[in-house]
Amino acid sequence: MRLALIPGVLAFTTCLSSHAAATPPAPLTAFLDQHCLECHDADVSKGGLDLTALAFDLTDTAALQKWQQVFKRVRDDEMPPKKQPRPDKTATESFLTQLKQPLLKADAADIAENGRVRSRRLTRTEYEHTLHDLLGIDIPLKELLPEDRASHGFETVAEGQQLSHHQLGRYLDVADRALDEAFTRALEGDATYQKHHTPKELAKFTRGNYRGPDFRDGKSLSWPITLQFFGRMKVTEAPADGWYRITLRGVHAINPSSDGAVWGTLRSGICYSNAPLLSMIGLVEATTTPRDLVYEAWIPKDHMLELKPNDATLKRAKTGANGGNVSFEGRDLAKDGFAGIAHHGIDIQRIHPVADASTVKQRLFGEIDVQQAEKQALDTLVQRFATRAFRRPVSPAQISPYLAIGHGILKEGEPLLKALKASYRAILCSPRFLTFIEAPGPLDDHAIATRLSYALWVSMPDAELRQLADQGQLRQPQVLAQQVERLLTDPKSKRFLHSFTDQWLKLNQIDFTSPDTRQFPTFDAVVQESLLQETRAYINELIEKDLPVTQLIDSDFAFLNGRLLRHYNGDQQPVTALKGNKKRPAKTAPVPQTESLLTAQLKPGHNLQKIQLPPASKRGGLVTQGALLKVTADGTSTSPVVRGVFINERLLGIHIPPPPPGIPAIEPDIRGATSIRDQLEKHRSNESCASCHQTIDPPGFALENYDPVGVWRSGYGKDSQGAKVNPSGTTPDGAAFSDLGTWKQIYTQRPQQLARGFAQHFLTYATGAPPHFSDESTLDAIAQRATGLRSILREVVLSEVFQMK
Numbered sequence: 001m002r003l004a005l006i007p008g009v010l011a012f013t014t015c016l017s018s019h020a021a022a023t024p025p026a027p028l029t030a031f032l033d034q035h036c037l038e039c040h041d042a043d044v045s046k047g048g049l050d051l052t053a054l055a056f057d058l059t060d061t062a063a064l065q066k067w068q069q070v071f072k073r074v075r076d077d078e079m080p081p082k083k084q085p086r087p088d089k090t091a092t093e094s095f096l097t098q099l100k101q102p103l104l105k106a107d108a109a110d111i112a113e114n115g116r117v118r119s120r121r122l123t124r125t126e127y128e129h130t131l132h133d134l135l136g137i138d139i140p141l142k143e144l145l146p147e148d149r150a151s152h153g154f155e156t157v158a159e160g161q162q163l164s165h166h167q168l169g170r171y172l173d174v175a176d177r178a179l180d181e182a183f184t185r186a187l188e189g190d191a192t193y194q195k196h197h198t199p200k201e202l203a204k205f206t207r208g209n210y211r212g213p214d215f216r217d218g219k220s221l222s223w224p225i226t227l228q229f230f231g232r233m234k235v236t237e238a239p240a241d242g243w244y245r246i247t248l249r250g251v252h253a254i255n256p257s258s259d260g261a262v263w264g265t266l267r268s269g270i271c272y273s274n275a276p277l278l279s280m281i282g283l284v285e286a287t288t289t290p291r292d293l294v295y296e297a298w299i300p301k302d303h304m305l306e307l308k309p310n311d312a313t314l315k316r317a318k319t320g321a322n323g324g325n326v327s328f329e330g331r332d333l334a335k336d337g338f339a340g341i342a343h344h345g346i347d348i349q350r351i352h353p354v355a356d357a358s359t360v361k362q363r364l365f366g367e368i369d370v371q372q373a374e375k376q377a378l379d380t381l382v383q384r385f386a387t388r389a390f391r392r393p394v395s396p397a398q399i400s401p402y403l404a405i406g407h408g409i410l411k412e413g414e415p416l417l418k419a420l421k422a423s424y425r426a427i428l429c430s431p432r433f434l435t436f437i438e439a440p441g442p443l444d445d446h447a448i449a450t451r452l453s454y455a456l457w458v459s460m461p462d463a464e465l466r467q468l469a470d471q472g473q474l475r476q477p478q479v480l481a482q483q484v485e486r487l488l489t490d491p492k493s494k495r496f497l498h499s500f501t502d503q504w505l506k507l508n509q510i511d512f513t514s515p516d517t518r519q520f521p522t523f524d525a526v527v528q529e530s531l532l533q534e535t536r537a538y539i540n541e542l543i544e545k546d547l548p549v550t551q552l553i554d555s556d557f558a559f560l561n562g563r564l565l566r567h568y569n570g571d572q573q574p575v576t577a578l579k580g581n582k583k584r585p586a587k588t589a590p591v592p593q594t595e596s597l598l599t600a601q602l603k604p605g606h607n608l609q610k611i612q613l614p615p616a617s618k619r620g621g622l623v624t625q626g627a628l629l630k631v632t633a634d635g636t637s638t639s640p641v642v643r644g645v646f647i648n649e650r651l652l653g654i655h656i657p658p659p660p661p662g663i664p665a666i667e668p669d670i671r672g673a674t675s676i677r678d679q680l681e682k683h684r685s686n687e688s689c690a691s692c693h694q695t696i697d698p699p700g701f702a703l704e705n706y707d708p709v710g711v712w713r714s715g716y717g718k719d720s721q722g723a724k725v726n727p728s729g730t731t732p733d734g735a736a737f738s739d740l741g742t743w744k745q746i747y748t749q750r751p752q753q754l755a756r757g758f759a760q761h762f763l764t765y766a767t768g769a770p771p772h773f774s775d776e777s778t779l780d781a782i783a784q785r786a787t788g789l790r791s792i793l794r795e796v797v798l799s800e801v802f803q804m805k
Contacts, residue, residue, distance in 0.1 A: 022056040024099075031095040035080045035087050036070075047657070058106035068107075068773045071099050077733075081691050107774040115440040115805030116775070120158035120768040122434055122454075123148045125499055127174070129459035131428070134389060135182040136355030136363045138243055140298055144174050152770040153649070153761070154503045156454075159769070168429065175428035179421055185352075186361035187371075187417075191242070193350035197235055202346065206234040208272065209324035213307070214333070219342045221254065222264065222307050223333050224314040230326060231308030232271035236348060238299040246281065246305065247347040248293045253286040254333075254340035257311065259562025260604035262286045262339045263526045265310040266295060268303045278306060283529055285561070286341040287604040296353060307341065311563060312524035314339045364424075375416050378406045382423045390432040391460055392446035393470070402426050436768070438805040445469040448480070448803055455766035455797070456487040458495040477798055484794045488543065497540055504650060504761050505622075506631045507532060513635035515709050519718070522567070523709045530564040531627040531710070533608050538622065539789075541610070546788035549754040552651055554621040554744040559608050568619065568626070568711060618712050621744065623647065623703065626710025633708035640677070640700025647699035652747070653757020656696055659689070677701060677726055698729040702743035756783035759792050767802060775801050 023029065032051055039046045042053065049066070058064045073079040075096055080086060087095075122130060124145040132138060146167055151160025203215035211230045214221040222231045238244065246266070253262040263285055269278040281297040284307065317338050321327035333340060355363070364370075366384060368377050382402055386394045406423035410416070427433060436454075438447050449469040453461040461469070465483065473479045487493060502508035510532060515523045537559040542551055560568070601611040613620050622628060632643040648654040704725045707713050716722035727739045737743040747754070759782045764770045771779060782795045796802055 024056040027098050028095060031091060058102060064106055068103055071103060078691055104774050107772050111772060113440060116772050117767050117769040117805060118158040120436050121161055121163055123155045126454055126458055129495060131178045132354050133459045135178060136360035137178055137181045138352055138354040139181050141174050141178060145170050150503065152764055154765045156765055156768050172429050175425050179424055182360055182364055183421060185357045186364050190352055190357040191240060191350060193239055195348050197346045199345055201235050202233045204235055211326050214328040219344060221340050221342045222309060223317045223338055223340045224309040225317050225319060225326060227319055227326060229271045229306060231306045233305050236305040236346065237302050241301050243351050243353055244297060244299050245349045245351045246295045248343045250290040250344035251286050251293050252290040252342050253288055254342055255337055256288060259566060259602060260287055261562050262309050262341050263311045263563040264308055264341050265525050267306045268297060268299045271304050271306055280529060283526055284341060285605060285607055289605060309339055309341055310525050312522045370417055373416060375410050378416060378419055379403060381420055382406060385424055386427050389427050391450045440805045443803050443805060445472050445474040448474045452483060452797060456496050457492045458499050480798060481794055484797050497536055500765055501536055501539055505628060507535060507627055509631045510627060516636045519636060520709050526563050527567045530561055531630065534559050534564060535625050535627040537608055542789045546790035548751060549758055549787050549789055550748040550751050552622045552754060553747050556613050556620060557610055558613055558619050559610055561608050562602055565602065629706045629710040630708065635708055638704060638708055640697050640704060643703050644696035644700030648695060651757060653753060653760050654695060656692060695732045698731050701729040702727050702737060702740045705740060751787040752783040755787045755792055759783060759796050762793060763796050
């Protein structure tokens with residue numbers, strides 16, 4: 001046979017035939033034998049890949065995926081390793097061409113039979129938003145459901161989803177709660193509550209230790225006292241679970257900081273030690289100009305408000321009393337120089353942010369007066385409700401089981417309302433509601449409407465989308481592009497901003513670690529909330545104005561507030577009040593020269609503001625934002641590996657495979673005596689690790705000048721007194737950089753790579769499946785056509801891939 005004439009091929013094919021029924025075509029076998037088998041046979045099997053045991057049976061999903069990975073590693077010049085003899089360009093191109101066609105054919109056959117997206121259900125966030133929009137209710141629901149497991153970085157991906165009997169039981173419970181709330185509001189109207197609390201009332205002493213505000217000169221004042229639950233106000237307890245609008249009247253600062261403000265937090269909770277958790281309502285920026293501050297929040301029954309300065313750089317006042325009490329008698333903290341937040345009282349009003357009672361009633365019953373209607377109205381109402389809930393027209397056969405439930409209850413002599421509720425409950429637990437009904441092949445118009453609305457609104461289609469679907473217009477590119485624009489402009493797109501950034505950038509992990517207070521004593525709740533606001537505002541700006549995707553890497557603007565600016569530029573250490581009138585002097589960290597340039601642009605009282613960065617700034621882009629730097633650190637130290645994997649996968653569009661088994665993790669030297677770069681050399685010297693680390697490490701090294709809370713440093717350890725940071729490196733394709741600035745210069749010249757990476761993540765999030773092998777040409781085409789974030793979103797939606805099952 002011809003194969004026997006090719007050096008080494010006979011041994012390879014003989015070994016392969018003993019393990020697998022199908023062998024690669026002869027030219028592929030020759031290439032693999034010459035360039036791959038030395039590291040990937042039965043004896044070595046580096047990375048767990050034994051090519052001699054890998055069948056060329058592309059109908060087998062596992063085998064198909066492994067051959068696709070072989071193709072990608074060779075195409076991306078990752079294999080063979082650079083230290084090994086390399087095939088010439090002609091041989092590589094020939095190998096890739098001959099391997100690509102059967103891979104594409106096999107992938108297309110699988111998609112034609114099964115679809116590129118397997119059956120997927122609503123995430124708990126999507127379920128909550130859908131019930132809110134369907135019924136008009138506003139009660140929190142997602143926390144009552146099991147947490148979703150992310151796959152390929154997103155909770156929406158079908159591969160990682162489950163729907164067990166236990167989960168279905170939880171969905172039934174939540175459906176009951178949602179319907180109870182909707183029917184009660186529709187039939188009884190909305191509960192109302194409105195009350196003004198004067199400063200004197202807020203300072204009223206009740207049970208337990210007093211930890212409320214200072215009442216002085218007709219004002220309520222809160223000071224930087226670190227006692228747990230200081231700032232709680234018993235009289236503000238919520239009379240019932242619900243959404244409330246809270247208005248702080250005439251808020252102003254006492255002894256403001258250098259940014260012209262005193263920063264604090266407004267939170268809610270039981271505020272006693274038996275229930276220590278507090279929920280953030282919002283940041284309080286008190287300035288020298290009195291103004292009203294308005295917040296909206298869900299507050300459970302009997303939870304009260306807690307308002308206090310929460311800036312860890314402020315000098316801290318003592319309690320003025322023994323035990324767990326606070327006393328202001330005989331003290332004037334304002335004259336003593338302490339910063340504080342003053343106001344003239346609090347208004348609390350019950351609200352319903354999604355819909356009022358009349359709208360809830362209309363969504364449940366339309367124009368029918370169900371309390372007077374005949375029982376024949378059941379069919380009309382159930383058909384109407386199911387059409388909206390199932391997000392498409394419903395056939396008589398499909399609606400029949402739900403009508404049967406209602407009619408069965410009517411036959412027992414029960415009223416129409418009870419029958420309706422039972423039918424609605426069954427609808428909300430139907431697979432047609434809980435899952436996305438999509439057949440293999442091109443999506444129909446209603447499936448497109450559903451996929452689009454869940455992508456950009458995290459909820460069901462509205463009336464306009466449903467009407468366009470009924471008319472069969474959504475497959476028209478111009479119509480679909482107009483709908484993308486409409487949905488992105490609507491306030492409900494803020495749901496997408498939160499949901500997508502929470503998963504894509506791991507912002508939902510901001511609480512997973514707490515910075516070591518000994519190393520980072522000035523990190524506080526105000527800073528953490530500001531970090532989240534900064535990143536969301538930045539991504540919103542890029543999408544809203546269709547700014548270039550390169551601004552994920554670098555930009556000449558940022559969104560900052562006064563507290564965040566001080567954090568980034570090196571806070572003063574906190575000052576603790578000592579006995580007598582002595583005060584411990586502040587330790588002032590070196591302040592970069594850019595601070596004065598930035599401070600001049602900030603206007604007190606405007607919270608987060610878009611500012612122009614000076615040329616010498618160490619900020620700009622997404623990569624230097626504290627939220628990302630915090631979620632890629634562990635609270636005490638940084639890791640170029642963790643950050644490198646994050647930047648590669650989330651921004652550069654490069655998948656990093658998991659480490660080989662048996663490779664130990666690197667234990668950082670928290671003293672800072674040894675740099676992480678030195679420790680990583682052990683990994684890089686291991687050939688099994690080197691091929692991946694040449695891709696992982698460069699962006700991680702470039703970011704090493706930023707500590708676990710996002711502050712720039714020149715060295716490791718306390719006050720940068722340990723080993724010096726070396727942020728230099730070489731990209732996988734050989735481009736050298738000396739620091740983050742030069743690394744940014746390299747990648748801002750690669751807009752198509754960044755556009756492809758962003759498109760890949762949005763496609764995964766929006767469709768519920770990562771890109772298939774045959775989708776890659778579509779991603780390449782999108783990256784060629786669009787490099788603005790808004791344009792990329794639109795092009796993904798307009799693509800054939802988005803509109804396929």
